[in-house]
Each structure stands twice: as structure tokens, then as C-alpha cells.
Amino acid sequence: xxxxxxxxxxxxxxxxxxxxxxxxxxxxxxxxxxxxxxxxxxxxxxxxxxxxxxxxxxxxxxxxxxxxxxxxxxxxxxxxxxxxxxxxxxxxxxxxxxxxxxxxxxxxxxxxxxxxxxxxxxxxxxxxxxxxxxxxxxxxxxxxx
Numbered sequence: 001x002x003x004x005x006x007x008x009x010x011x012x013x014x015x016x017x018x019x020x021x022x023x024x025x026x027x028x029x030x031x032x033x034x035x036x037x038x039x040x041x042x043x044x045x046x047x048x049x050x051x052x053x054x055x056x057x058x059x060x061x062x063x064x065x066x067x068x069x070x071x072x073x074x075x076x077x078x079x080x081x082x083x084x085x086x087x088x089x090x091x092x093x094x095x096x097x098x099x100x101x102x103x104x105x106x107x108x109x110x111x112x113x114x115x116x117x118x119x120x121x122x123x124x125x126x127x128x129x130x131x132x133x134x135x136x137x138x139x140x141x142x143x144x145x
Contacts (some may be wrong), residue, residue, distance in 0.1 A: 008027065010114075020112075024048065024092065031040060031115060033070070033112065033118060035115070035118070035119045038082075038091040038092070038116055038119075038131060039092075039119055039121060039143070040050060040091035041081050041082050041091070041092075042081035042091065042094070042108040042124060043108075043124065043144060044081075045080075045081040045082070045094060045108075046081075046084055046094060046106050046108055046124065046126045048078060048124070049073055049078040049094060049106050050126055050128075050130070052072075052073070052076060052078060053065060053096075053104055053106075053125075053128065054128075055110060056068055056072070057128075061102070064099065064100070064101035064102055065102065065103065065104045066099055066100060066101055068096060068104065070094070070095060070096050073094065073096055078094060079093065079094055079095075080092065080093050080094060081094060081108065083095050085110070087113045088115065089111055089113060089117070090111060090112055090113070091110065091111055091113055091116040092108040092109060092110055092111060092116065092124075093108070093111060094106055094107070094108050094109075094132075095107050095108050098127070102127050103125045103127065104127065104128050105125055105126070106125065106126045106127070107123055107124070107125050108123065108124040108125075109123050110122065110123070112138060119145075120136055120138055120144035121134050121136050121138055121142075122134060122135040123135040123136075123142065124135040124144070132144045
């Protein structure tokens with residue numbers, strides 16, 4: 001008699017269960033890594049926007065930051081992260097606020113795109129003095145490294 005070759009249904013089910021377990025562990029880790037990399041890009045865009053604001057200040061010493069506008073950031077592709085490509089609206093929207101003669105605050109707000117709004121750091125902030133912040137209970141250093 002010839003012996004049948006192939007896999008039994010039980011063997012296939014065991015292999016599928018192993019793949020499902022590995023995927024259940026790996027996918028959340030992958031999502032977390034993606035959120036961290038998108039947050040790093042948002043931090044880079046915020047730092048670039050802060051440099052832009054400092055240049056603006058030196059060119060407008062009489063008015064300081066008061067005449068800066070969100071449109072200026074948007075026109076220089078500093079109003080969202082990532083600056084190039086990415087989904088429409090980006091993973092973070094970067095807004096300019098708290099404008100006065102000598103102060104400004106940049107805020108990066110995570111968007112629902114790609115689940116970025118589930119990032120544990122929530123909103124990131126940066127002001128004219130280089131003080132970094134977050135709206136979450138996580139330590140600022142953890143969100144800004």
C-alpha cells in the first residue's frame with residue numbers, strides 16, 4: 001500500500017494557532033514602534049518650526065512674535081507632520097499659539113490617522129525658551145527622547 005503524503009487537519013490547525021499567537025504579540029509591538037517613529041518626526045518638525053519662529057523674531061524685532069500666523073507655518077510646510085508625503089492631514093497637526101511680544105507655543109496634536117491618537121504621549125508642546133512638554137501623565141523626557 002502507498003502511504004498518503006500531506007498534512008492532516010490537526011497539523012494545519014496547530015500551525016495556524018502558532019501563527020495567530022505570534023501575530024497577536026507582534027502586531028501591537030509594531031503599532032507602538034510606528035507611533036514612536038511618527039512622534040519623533042513630529043518632534044523634528046516642531047524643532048524646525050521653533051527655528052523658523054526665532055528667525056521671524058529677529059526679522060521683526062519691533063513686533064516680536066505677535067505678527068506670526070499659523071498660515072506662515074503652513075506655507076513653510078511646518079503645520080503638520082510628516083512634512084512630505086504621508087496621509088492627508090498628517091499624523092500630527094502643529095499649531096502656533098500663545099503669541100505675544102516674546103512668547104510662542106507650538107503644539108503637536110496627534111490625529112486619528114494611523115491610530116496616532118492612541119499614542120501615550122498625547123499632545124506635545126514646545127515654547128520659545130525651548131521648554132518641552134506633553135499633555136499626558138508620562139514623563140516629558142520619555143516623550144521627547
